[in-house]
Amino acid sequence: MKILVPVKRVLDYAIKARAKSDGSGVDLAGLKMSLNPFDEIALEAALRLKEAGLASEVICVSCGETPVQEGLRTALALGADRALWVEAPGELEPLTVAKLLRAVVVQEQVDLVICGKQAIDDDAGQTGQMLAALLDWSQATQAAAIHCEGSRLEVVRETDGGTETLQLNTPAVITTDLRLNEPRYATLPNIMKARKKPIDQLTAGALGVTITARLQTLRVAEPPVRAPGIRVNSVEQLLDLLKNQAKVVS
């Protein structure tokens, strides 16, 4: 079984995003970029399946301009067997990425795609499901546990009120949630080795995908801020204010 793990390079989760002063977008200049945390979980899940003898190869792929190769280097250092860079200009919408990934899946004859449930930059949470639809594959989103036996998959997924367990067959798309695993760290020797590994380059054109923007970001701004509150000194004062000022406790 071949597993494809799409990865995205995003602003590091610990850094607070700020809008550009003209409101035209997000100011990423000079800030630390990292692999999307949900994609790290996806890669970890794929690597564990391979280490358990259930997968033959783990291929990572990233779509975008030159810097996305940095994310692929990280994925190689973590243990991916191969890396594919789909060169495509500008900010890519989820539907475009899904179309690019579909072409990669067909070309590489992949049996299972494991990807993050969302990227922590645009928080769209669409790509995995769109890819599954374009391939006419089943999906198991927000995975908290994955069991694999041949072509049979059992996935426990997070729902709004708990979990549910799905039984499905490969080929399929799984998207990963936080509890699935704790990703490993790349060791220094592996980081050094990953620098020398080749990254295969593809282009949107060669994959037969035309890129057109269908969404237009008009403005990016800070959300409305809450008015500053007050400090209270005691439980009695707190309760009094909740009852008589805020009127949220009767």
Add this chain to the structure above:
Amino acid sequence: MSTPVLVVAELTSDGLLKPALRSVLGAAAALNAEIHVLLIGHQLETVIDEALRLPITRLLVADHPSLAVPLAETTTTVVRAISQRYSHILTAASAQGKGWLPRLAALEDVAMISDIVAIESPDTFVRPIYAGSLWATVRCLEPRKFVSVRVTAFSPLNGASSEPVSRENLSLDDWPAVPVIRSAVHEHPDEGRPALENARTVVSGGRGLGSAEQFEALLGPLADALHGALGASRAAVDLGYAPNDLQVGQTGKVVAPDLYIAVGISGAIQHLAGIQAAKVIVAINKDPDAPIFGVADYGLVGDLHEIVPQLTASLKNP
């Protein structure tokens, strides 16, 4: 008359309408068009009675044995059969909605908009990005708009239709096959507490609670005294103090209660993003510099192990 908009409903495990539907209807009402609601499932008679009392124009019903379990694959097939009729298709940005709406969008070759918090015009929407640190205003250039709605950001559309709601039973040439089997469902035991997403009061705990035992022993009675729900920060979930479905924040649930009490929660960006819509926020924390105090309406600095039992006792014996 403009093209109608479609809202796809979700059912509770008891087969009733999820209350979040009213908030999606609230969002749909901003589009100033006829609202149709689609029910998908099997043996729906009870919920049809309930849905015929909604403030909408038409109720569409897809009732078939293959739809008994809500799956992204089958839901997509049903909605796709009628999607051409509508200018907008809206659903809650829930586990279900997040599952099927992108599938539909891809099959219809339509770019979709996730998790909106405001509607500026029929083609322009506001949605949080970067864990809610920023809001993007996005114009959708597609002729048809597929939108998932953050239900806590919209006021519910209450009441009933003044005119009788028409009913249409969908009959598909090909009902979908069931490609996936749901073999188990585990709803988190709610201890008789309200669901987190709809609760008027939420008591949430963080790292400061120290253990799973303390989490329930201290916060459970406070939540019960306020008839509220329990929530948790991502740190508390990661440390095993609380189950994942209690997680409040951008990576968990977004809540909008009248009263949110954050106990021992420092206030990471992604947590604050999930509580922004709360009417009143109370923070109890021993660290006076914790970021949570920056958004709290009322802050109490001190030892939660003393403060929380006092607060619970005062609420029980005023």
